[in-house]
Amino acid sequence: MTDAPTHPLTRNVRPDRRPTDMAAYEANGGYNSLKTNIGQRTPAECLEIIKDSNLRGRGGAGFPTGMKWSFVPMDNATPGHKYLICNADEMEPGTFKDRLLMECDPHQLIEGMILSAYTLQADIAYIFIRAEYHKAIGLLREAITACHEKGYLGDNILGSGFSLEMHVHVSAGRYICGEETALISSLEGKRANPRAKPPFPQVSGLWGRPTIVNNVETLCNIHHILEFGADWFQALGKGEDAGTKLYGVSGRVKNPGCWELPIGTSIREIIEDHAGGMEDGYSLRGFLPGGGSTDFLTPEHLDLAMDYGTIGKAGSRMGTGTMIVLDDKTCPIGFIHNLTSFFARESCGFCTPCRDGLPWSAQVLESLENGDGRPEDLETLAYQIDYIGAIGNTHCALAPGAMEPVQSALKYFREDFEAHINEGCCPYERSASGGAVS
Amino acid sequence: MTELIPALSDSEIAAIDAEIAHVPYRSAVAIDALKIVQAHRGWVSDESLRAIARHLEMSAEELDGVATFYNLIFRQPVGDRVILLCNSVTCWIKGCDKVQAAITENLGIGLGETTADNAFTLLPVTCLGACDRAPVMMVGDDLHQDLDPAEIEKALSGEPNRD
Ligand SMILES: Cc1cc2nc3c(=O)[nH]c(=O)nc-3n(C[C@H](O)[C@H](O)[C@H](O)COP(=O)(O)O)c2cc1C
Ligand code: SF4
Ligand code: FES
Numbered sequence: 001m002t003d004a005p006t007h008p009l010t011r012n013v014r015p016d017r018r019p020t021d022m023a024a025y026e027a028n029g030g031y032n033s034l035k036t037n038i039g040q041r042t043p044a045e046c047l048e049i050i051k052d053s054n055l056r057g058r059g060g061a062g063f064p065t066g067m068k069w070s071f072v073p074m075d076n077a078t079p080g081h082k083y084l085i086c087n088a089d090e091m092e093p094g095t096f097k098d099r100l101l102m103e104c105d106p107h108q109l110i111e112g113m114i115l116s117a118y119t120l121q122a123d124i125a126y127i128f129i130r131a132e133y134h135k136a137i138g139l140l141r142e143a144i145t146a147c148h149e150k151g152y153l154g155d156n157i158l159g160s161g162f163s164l165e166m167h168v169h170v171s172a173g174r175y176i177c178g179e180e181t182a183l184i185s186s187l188e189g190k191r192a193n194p195r196a197k198p199p200f201p202q203v204s205g206l207w208g209r210p211t212i213v214n215n216v217e218t219l220c221n222i223h224h225i226l227e228f229g230a231d232w233f234q235a236l237g238k239g240e241d242a243g244t245k246l247y248g249v250s251g252r253v254k255n256p257g258c259w260e261l262p263i264g265t266s267i268r269e270i271i272e273d274h275a276g277g278m279e280d281g282y283s284l285r286g287f288l289p290g291g292g293s294t295d296f297l298t299p300e301h302l303d304l305a306m307d308y309g310t311i312g313k314a315g316s317r318m319g320t321g322t323m324i325v326l327d328d329k330t331c332p333i334g335f336i337h338n339l340t341s342f343f344a345r346e347s348c349g350f351c352t353p354c355r356d357g358l359p360w361s362a363q364v365l366e367s368l369e370n371g372d373g374r375p376e377d378l379e380t381l382a383y384q385i386d387y388i389g390a391i392g393n394t395h396c397a398l399a400p401g402a403m404e405p406v407q408s409a410l411k412y413f414r415e416d417f418e419a420h421i422n423e424g425c426c427p428y429e430r431s432a433s434g435g436a437v438s
Numbered sequence: 439m440t441e442l443i444p445a446l447s448d449s450e451i452a453a454i455d456a457e458i459a460h461v462p463y464r465s466a467v468a469i470d471a472l473k474i475v476q477a478h479r480g481w482v483s484d485e486s487l488r489a490i491a492r493h494l495e496m497s498a499e500e501l502d503g504v505a506t507f508y509n510l511i512f513r514q515p516v517g518d519r520v521i522l523l524c525n526s527v528t529c530w531i532k533g534c535d536k537v538q539a540a541i542t543e544n545l546g547i548g549l550g551e552t553t554a555d556n557a558f559t560l561l562p563v564t565c566l567g568a569c570d571r572a573p574v575m576m577v578g579d580d581l582h583q584d585l586d587p588a589e590i591e592k593a594l595s596g597e598p599n600r601d
Binding site (some may be wrong): 094135171249252334338339342 | 465508513526564566
């Protein structure tokens with residue numbers, strides 16, 4: 001047995017990012033967990049361990065994985081398929097962690113998925129992956145073939161009686177496909193409109209059958225937890241949360257990148273030590289802690305721990321854990337105009353506050369950025385934030401998420417909005433015209 | 439390229455039918471079928487759309503509703519290589535607008551346009567998940583990172599990328 005790792009998710013990630021193949025993966029303890037769990041522990045025992053581990057979903061919302069799984073019917077009262085779907089759509093602006101996991105260690109995801117499917121007794125698994133990830137798509141397909149050869153996938157896996165089919169589904173674009181019910185619509189060959197919940201996918205998902213959708217990083221943890229135990233996993237985290245987390249920093253820092261660290265590592269350590277601090281000549285004004293749909297935090301928050309509860313209490317969300325840094329030479333209004341135009345473009349069009357409201361917000365921000373704004377525009381923005389940002393006014397979380405950076409920019413960078421209005425132009429050298437998303 | 443092929447070819451049908459084999463009803467493979475035909479023909483013309491719809495036993499209108507939803511299904515002809523330029527927020531901070539201007543200067547096309555020789559189409563794309571190496575773009579299947587507008591020709595010439 002391999003020693004319990006401190007960096008389970010990246011233990012096979014090589015400095016040059018060369019992918020780990022079956023032989024290298026197995027040489028480093030890979031598929032041990034599969035062999036020691038499948039047919040050895042019952043699915044119910046596995047579920048208990050996942051629940052005890054306190055693993056929370058790494059796709060953005062942080063929902064406890066064990067609890068999510070416990071809603072899947074296990075009684076086989078309605079015979080038919082059950083599905084496990086890996087959400088590998090990764091399109092949240094500023095997020096670059098799942099790509100790393102899949103390109104560097106494809107077998108880790110597959111082993112995690114096999115054991116997740118075993119726990120849920122799902123017989124069909126999909127990896128829903130964005131089309132731009134060519135390299136990962138190729139590697140995952142090779143890994144699946146290699147698993148069939150070894151008897152780790154297919155019928156009667158290692159003689160356990162458990163069978164699993166696994167498919168890589170390559171998407172055709174659009175950010176909204178990452179929303180789990182939109183993803184299911186897309187897998188069914190339809191327009192990717194989100195669905196009303198309830199019914200929850202756990203009960204009625206793909207083709208109306210019980211379905212679990214989890215993020216790549218979430219699934220990559222499962223077999224490690226089953227191999228090394230819930231206590232080991234809990235102990236990896238620094239605060240209330242368990243495990244490690246892939247944290248990233250992008251923007252004008254010296255060393256942008258993505259690192260596996262104990263969950264609950266301080267923001268300062270991530271930005272200053274790992275990302276090397278700000279580039280020379282730039283200082284930190286704020287950052288989105290976990291992708292484009294999280295609220296800004298500012299330098300006063302640097303000593304907070306990056307965990308779900310702490311970041312939530314500070315008025316933002318840990319989201320995907322990949323931070324986007326705003327420096328002092330980049331216009332905050334240009335920054336949120338870029339994001340809002342993006343969300344407006346990516347609206348699926350299903351509900352009015354999002355379809356019509358987001359382009360309206362983008363338009364207000366554009367005129368502000370161009371120096372054509374009026375003081376009333378700030379009231380208009382506040383109205384839009386209240387209306388579009390309220391959970392329940394829209395059919396899914398895209399639109400409320402889009403309002404998060406806007407509302408917090410208005411709170412923390414109000415003097416910038418006022419300067420644009422008073423001076424009749426953008427006071428930053430970096431002009432507005434280039435930032436719009438078309 | 440613009441020559442219209444009314445019927446699906448045998449290899450297109452074989453590929454689509456392989457997808458149909460593992461779904462509960464034919465129209466469920468709509469997106470895969472569109473992608474298969476696009477891989478063969480470069481884009482999805484009205485004729486192609488009708489042929490696919492017929493094969494999937496769905497209306498052409500419904501299939502077009504699906505096709506036009508997805509940004510990587512092309513309902514207009516595109517160049518031999520599609521440039522997907524990331525213009526999400528980190529690439530914006532790092533100057534994707536300058537990269538775009540350099541492409542426009544080099545190839546004479548703006549977003550949504552195709553060069554006269556049909557070599558390139560330029561399209562914007564959502565965050566490519568490589569923000570630590572911003573600004574980035576894809577040219578065909580290749581990812582190009584840490585783009586320097588002054589050296590844009592290198593990326594466009596098809597030289598191996600620094601990935
Ligand atoms: C607009 C939108 C886009 C999303 N995109 C992604 C995505 O690309 N990848 C992802 O894992 N989750 C994404 N999510 C979250 C998913 O809906 C879902 O919560 C997640 O896949 C569940 O996985 P987890 O429980 O493992 O975190 C998105 C949500 C919304 C509202
Ligand atoms: S909030 Fe936007 S993306 Fe979500 S369902 Fe409504 S229109 Fe579609
Ligand atoms: S913002 Fe361009 S790759 Fe993420």
